[in-house]
Amino acid sequence: MWSEWKRLFQERASRPLPPIPETIDLPPRWRAPVARSLARFQIGEGGEGRIANEIRRVQLASIDDDYRDALRLFVREEGRHARILGTMVRALGGELCRETWTERLFVRGRRLAGVRLKLLVLLAAEVVGIGFYGQLAGALDEGPLRDALLQITGDEEDHLRFHVDFFQRSIRGSRGRRALFTAVWLGVASLACGLVVLDHRQTLAVTGIGPRDAARDYRDRILAVLRATLATEAPLTSARGRPAAKAKDCDREPGEAAQVIPRRRLRRRAA
Numbered sequence: 001m002w003s004e005w006k007r008l009f010q011e012r013a014s015r016p017l018p019p020i021p022e023t024i025d026l027p028p029r030w031r032a033p034v035a036r037s038l039a040r041f042q043i044g045e046g047g048e049g050r051i052a053n054e055i056r057r058v059q060l061a062s063i064d065d066d067y068r069d070a071l072r073l074f075v076r077e078e079g080r081h082a083r084i085l086g087t088m089v090r091a092l093g094g095e096l097c098r099e100t101w102t103e104r105l106f107v108r109g110r111r112l113a114g115v116r117l118k119l120l121v122l123l124a125a126e127v128v129g130i131g132f133y134g135q136l137a138g139a140l141d142e143g144p145l146r147d148a149l150l151q152i153t154g155d156e157e158d159h160l161r162f163h164v165d166f167f168q169r170s171i172r173g174s175r176g177r178r179a180l181f182t183a184v185w186l187g188v189a190s191l192a193c194g195l196v197v198l199d200h201r202q203t204l205a206v207t208g209i210g211p212r213d214a215a216r217d218y219r220d221r222i223l224a225v226l227r228a229t230l231a232t233e234a235p236l237t238s239a240r241g242r243p244a245a246k247a248k249d250c251d252r253e254p255g256e257a258a259q260v261i262p263r264r265r266l267r268r269r270a271a
């Protein structure tokens with residue numbers, strides 16, 4: 001039942017990394033906060049390996065071996081994102097970080113939890129990533145940084161659908177589980193997105209995205225995930241519902257991710 005997700009992740013596992021030049025041209029005021037933000041996201045992208053090991057031992061009606069393989073490939077894809085973001089940070093003259101307080105919070109939250117809550121935290125991380133990378137890409141001029149961010153955002157949108165597919169199957173037919181998902185999702189996702197807006201307020205301010213618009217965008221995304229997960233029939237949230245897009249996505253060149261173009265118009269770069 002998870003073979004299409006496994007195939008999707010397998011097909012794009014061998015993509016080359018998007019080209020990032022040794023130095024990236026950005027307005028001087030943007031460089032330090034954007035590099036700091038990307039360095040903080042880079043930590044989160046590389047830290048999800050434990051869940052793939054844990055899921056090997058877990059028996060749930062909604063998963064099978066294909067799911068376990070797909071999750072392992074998903075974790076590897078997040079590691080690829082970490083490598084891309086690391087290159088971006090260096091090209092902006094920034095430094096990678098070892099640990100951040102938001103990442104510590106995410107990791108502690110995940111470790112306290114059972115596997116379902118860990119997956120829900122990962123789902124929240126996808127919303128966080130899609131919102132931030134997408135908005136930052138929307139604020140940038142065309143170029144390799146924007147293209148690479150759009151490619152990552154496209155991947156994150158598939159990750160989000162993958163996790164939503166899991167929760168749809170897990171809560172189907174149970175009013176109690178649907179209510180529990182609603183309560184926990186709204187709490188965890190709101191906290192995660194709120195922390196990101198707070199932690200990255202300088203980047204949001206300097207790029208003109210603005211913390212209020214970012215928070216509104218996150219609110220809309222959190223509610224959209226809730227609606228999609230609770231929907232009894234939601235073909236858009238499954239790999240099954242997008243066979244035509246699948247092949248295209250696997251061949252997708254940086255910048256071709258039309259579905260992930262942020263809602264915000266491209267902004268003029270402030271000098």
Ligand SMILES: [Fe+2]
Binds near residue numbers: 077
């Ligand atoms: Fe990622």
Ligand SMILES: [Fe+2]
Binds near residue numbers: 129155156159
């Ligand atoms: Fe992701």
